[in-house]
Amino acid sequence: MFMTEREQQILDLIKQDPLIPQNTLAEMLDLSRSAVAGHIMNLTKKGFIQGKAM
Structure with missing residues (x-):
């Protein structure tokens, strides 16, 4: 299935820290x-x- 560039960025950050808060990702x-x-x-x-x- 296709993943957007932004989704890939978010997934990479989640892989580095699975418990990263959404607010932190947003910032x-x-x-x-x-x-x-x-x-x-x-x-x-x-x-x-x-x-x-x-």
Whole structure:
């Protein structure tokens, strides 16, 4: 399945730190937290990640 460049950036950061907060990802990538949440939701739907760490 196709992954966007932004999704790849987010996935790479999550691989480095699986417990990284969405707010931190947003700050690192100059995005809103809701935009990061949308990308993470897409990555989950596409099967690249399994879901949220609690």
